[in-house]
Amino acid sequence: MSLSEKIISISSEKNITLAVAESVTGGKISSELISVSGSSKVFTAGVICYSEHSKVHSCGVDIRLINKVGVYDEAVVQQM
Numbered sequence: 672m673s674l675s676e677k678i679i680s681i682s683s684e685k686n687i688t689l690a691v692a693e694s695v696t697g698g699k700i701s702s703e704l705i706s707v708s709g710s711s712k713v714f715t716a717g718v719i720c721y722s723e724h725s726k727v728h729s730c731g732v733d734i735r736l737i738n739k740v741g742v743y744d745e746a747v748v749q750q751m
Contacts, residue, residue: 682713
C-alpha cells in the first residue's frame with residue numbers, strides 16, 4: 672500500500688477530511704492523493720500558493736514574516 676493509499680484509508684476510517692496547501696511541490700501532493708480510488712470522499716481541496724502574493728492572500732501568511740525570513744522558510748510553511 673502506498674503512502675497516499677494509507678492516508679486516504681486512515682482518513683476514511685477516522686471520518687476526517689483533507690485539504691492541502693502546496694508551494695514548491697506544485698500540486699504533486701494533491702495529485703498523489705487524488706489518484707487513490709475513493710479519495711473524493713475525504714479530499715476536499717488543494718491550492719498551490721507559489722508566489723509571495725498568493726501565500727499572503729490565499730493562505731494567510733503574514734507578510735511581515737515573509738519580509739523577515741523569505742518565502743522558502745519553515746515558519747512560512749507552518750503558517751500555510
